[in-house]
Amino acid sequence: MGSDSLKDKKKFQDLLIELDDTDDEATPTGNHGSLPVMIKELETISPDVPEVSAQERISSMKRPLHALSRVSSAKSLTRPYAAPEKMTASTTSAKGQDSPESSRPDTAPKASSMRIRSVQDLHRPTKVPGEMPFALPFQGAIPRGLNKRKRASIKVVAEARRVFKDLVFFFVPNSDISADRRFRIAKAIEYGAAWANEWHQAVTHIIVDNDVNYEVVLQTLKMTEVPKNVVVVKATYASECLVFRALLNPKQHIYNVPGHEDQMNASLSTKEITETDSRSLQLKNAISKEMPVAEAAKPHSTSQASESFGSNNSSIQQIAASGPKCFSVSKRALDELDNIIMSVKAINDLPLDPDEDQTPQITEEGTSSENESADERPPIRRKLKLDNPAAGFQCLQKPGDDVLNNPNQKVIDILQQMATYYDSTNDTWRTISYRKAIATLRRTNRRITTSAEAIQLPFIGQRLADKIEEIAVTHRLRRLEATRHDPTDVALRTFLQIYGVGTQQAMLWIQQGHRSLQDLLTSVPNLTANQRIGIAHLEDFASRIPRAEVTRLGAIVTKALQDIDAAFQVTIGGSYRRGAADSGDIDLIITRPDTEIGHIRTVVLETLVPRLFLRGFLTATLASTNRRTGTKWHGACQLPLSRYAPIITAIDTAEERAKALRNPNPWRRIDLLLVPSSEIGAAMIYFTGNDILNRSMRLLARKKGMCLNQRGLFKNVLRGAGQVKLAEGNLVESKDERKIFEALGVPWRTPEERQI
DNA sequence: TGGCTGTACTG
DNA sequence: CAGTAC
């Protein structure tokens, strides 16, 4: 604790030093309470900062990247974003309405329906709290992917760095759909701005996409003229303010929105503007604080949402609770299993042959009993989802056979796209939820068409259920359409395919204006070696590897290794071991009976790998262990042309075959996993996956006070505060896959049955 | 409201 | 340490 705050102080001092060059006059204004004096003095950089000339801007263009990233990582002093408070009775009860997508008509700004959330009021004096609840400083919305309903995860930077403090931004277009706008909105909030997701009189700046002209701005706002005290600038303005950590002069030419210039020139001379700029900003803030939301946002208590909330049907409750529970697995195990494992098992036990007689009845009863008649009324959540025969526990079947004609395939496809989209948004947990829901649907043999049906399934809640219904009915989802063709999102998805590029890097590149791989190659000087490889072989790495090819690639490595020492054993893991028809990469699990990891590592890294490179089989190293504990080598390989012919011949479609001929021996991602024989069971589990199975098993282990990792199953693991592992614990089992399943109380599944 | 697997390599 | 990958 103490040392942390010390560290924080140190970090902050570093920041101060950094700040020095841009911060000329630090005029303390507000009273911000408890922060150290030092901090107070710098708090007010924002509105008072000196302008930075365009020239200066250019001259220091060299550092933006670093500046930005350092700034954003300086969160030691930031406070967690305050739980957004709904301001009115009506919004308070409008649960489920608070997702950005559900209630945002992009047009028709209706102040009264505006969602209002507090971002930074922690730091501001609240005005007349009792009397005028709506006279709070403007409180902005949060872009999706960054809010977790109430508690948000946006981290506002230290107060001293809030370049946009007290400002309220309205974006044109004002949605967070496109990737770079979403990024800009998030950045703006991070640096102290509030985001008005609908027009509002508290807005101080209109931030216009760089390719949008003034006319569109007016159309969007449905105005003939933007209010005088509102600044209209290109998006570049906001980014550059962050680069300079200062409010720049918005009247500079480069920030002019096309079509707006004339008006500006007409009203004021450039010089005047420059001189009065910072003051005028101040004034605006003052104004907006004085007479903010009151009129516009004054809501009138009850809304339909609150009505739909209180009265809930008790009649529907019990329907699904009864019914036969035909588990093919032991009851004992079931009792112990948490819901995730239950679903894992559910999957194992899923019916392929539909007992259509029973299931529809049950669901129908559930949904129809009350009103589909009117509107709202969220379908009642039943417990025992998994016990519901409708969820599919009846007889066991193996997954896989039915995959191709899954009645919900269309829905699954679209949900998959959405998952990918959210992944690109950095919205990890939502992505995981989508994936779990997809996993559920995959093993549902009954076609799901209504939200009420969907919500009964495990890992499908109200919101996903609604989406599923929409997809089932319309065969598409509106939100997805919007994002799918957006150039920035297309680019984002492309960038994310590059090995070594994740969401952070990709979003940064997008935000910097890069839109193609070529852009990256020509104008990003500091690409890592891996990223260059990733770009050069993007297509190869992104394409699936036919099973036959995986087999051959594996055989080559096995042969080479056993030529060195016949005692070595190689297992092809990953989706190949699960029986997949094609794979994304090749996982080779390498071991040797009664042999320590050290020896295995030596042989593989010092003999096998160099030899395979010499042969031209291996083509690149992407990551290679060098530590004593290291156990892996990641890289790329290539099937010799001579062996590729039969694979090409075997390709199904002519089109694919032609493609393969054009690019005869693509690079493939290959991972060598070095495992001491004593740990082979745990390693097999891990490297066979799939990831959902791994996670469920690990979660289950943890719930039982154990720990499962690629090295073994341990018990008596000591965990301190915050789940920090204090002691390894005692090994329960690591050599034998089956025994690990057993020790966890999970029924054995063959690798083929782990394709969850 | 707080979790959501657990570990290793890179720069 | 953050970002990335598995």
Add this chain to the structure above:
DNA sequence: GCCA
């Protein structure tokens, strides 16, 4: 996003 879902769940306890």
